[in-house]
Amino acid sequence: MAEERLQKILARAGFGSRRACEELITSGRVTVNGQIAELGGKADPQKDSIRVDGHKLKAADEKLYYAVYKPRGVLSTTAGPDPRRKVTDLVPGGEQLHLVGRLDLDSEGLMLLTNDGDLTQQLTHPRYEHEKEYRVLVARQPDMEQLATWRRGVVLPDGSRSLPAEVRIEKPHGKGAWLRVIMREGRKREIREITRLLGLPVVKLLRIRIGALRVGDLQPGQWRLLEPEEVETLRSRKTPLPFRHAPAKRTPARSSRLATGDKHPSTRTGRPAASDKRPSSRSGRPPAGEKRTRARDDRAPDTGDKRPSRGSRPTIGDKRSGTRDDRPASGDKRPSRSSRPAARASRPTGKRPTPSSRKPGTRRPS
Incomplete structure (x- = not known):
């Protein structure tokens, strides 16, 4: 070998x-x-x-598979100096077996003891997400918000978040209630920690199922050997399940309409479909594509006077009717200096009269 x-x-x-x-x-x-x-x-x-x-x-050489009902006060361990009773003491040759699905000291219910290491690895590894079902008695009636938080996942003291769980109220019990809980992981004292954080103290906790294996009629301290069919059922799930943190993607309805070419149906009662024409809410509103003419009858009254017509504007490309003859063409030269008008005649020369020579009553010539 x-x-x-x-x-x-x-x-x-x-x-x-x-x-x-x-x-x-x-x-x-x-x-x-x-x-x-x-x-x-x-x-x-x-x-x-x-x-x-x-x-x-x-x-x-021989594989052994024990279904055991662990009572409260019994340790879920295979070895150690602790003198208290262990779950391995409940079955013959338990020291050579290992445990599937440990339970704390104050919890009770189904456990699997076997010498099949491969099956133990499959049932205990978190990536396979084998279901474990519990009945939990809590001291208070949980409200919908507490149940919804547990179902989504609770942030634990170490900073991690528990996997989504299935939680429902089984029946009321005094001031509290029995809950039915399905978990897909098996951390140490996880249910007790979650209920403590939610304000729902645990009174009693017992496990009734591991995967497809149920506790059945076993009473505390009893055990039975598994049938070959039960072992094969436990082995049947060998492929790890995909994680369920993210919800399944939904295919939008619009994509199917685009693929088939159908128009968007009207979802409101009384709303016309896209193909129907809307009735016009304005009596004088013309249909699309036609020019609108404004009716001015409702404005200032007509006095009968008409404004003079400006005439039609010349279209693009037409020459203007009025031309400026005095404006030289672009190619003409400027007139020569000889054709310009002569300078203004100079003033007559002579002596300027003094103030004393002026006669009284006369004004200075301008």
């Missing part, structure tokens, strides 16, 4: 998802032929001695 990466070998043997197996390697709990393994190392399980916490690795 060819060498494979250690995390893949461990996941196939039922030690958890590949990410969980990587943590086992980095924490120094895995050895290969007596040497502490490093992340990225490879081994051949048929030739090499692989041990986890000192226990020799045995290939998991």
Whole structure:
């Protein structure tokens, strides 16, 4: 058998998802032929001695699938020094199984335990968006705004936004209500955090479905082996779903009208269609294309006097009727200096009379 990466070998043997197996390697709990393994190392399980916490690795030839109802107060963990009861204690050989869909200590409901690493990776990776359905009892009656906010997605304390969820009121319960919630991600204590931010404290939380697997008639602490048909149904969704953050694009109706050549239909009652002619609201308004003539009868009364006609204006290209004969042509020369009129005659010479020589009563000649 060819060498494979250690995390893949461990996941196939039922030690958890590949990410969980990587943590086992980095924490120094895995050895290969007596040497502490490093992340990225490879081994051949048929030739090499692989041990986890000192226990020799045995290939998991048979795949096991347990549907378990985790009670409240039971830990969702596979290992650790905590003396409290773990969900792996509920099934035989649970230490070699890994968990699909963890629940916090105060929550209860359906969990899947298996040694099938590939299926675990598929069911737990966020990009596959497998649905998980819950019944949640909250202490207050939620209003429409709170439900709408949860459905759109809530901004969490770390700055991220939860994926859109399906939330509806199942039935009232005292001052609170039972909610039916379908999530497509599985962050730690996500539902409790969302309800806290919305002002809807959780009283009770239980999970009833993981993908196509339902809790059925299981009671707290009980388990059952999955039927082969159930396993195949869980495996059937191998292609990641597209993210649902953006709504589907709508094809505008206008494009179909343009493609068919139809005109825009009238949507208002009583409004004429585009092809019909509008009735004229003005009695004297001529139809389009004709010249308008202004009726001036409603203005100043006609006194009978008529203005003199100016005559018709010459059209473009006609010569003017009146020509100026005294204006020289453009090619004529200016008249010579000899033809100009003579200068004005000079004044007569003589002595200017003095004031004393003037007779009284006479005026100075101008």
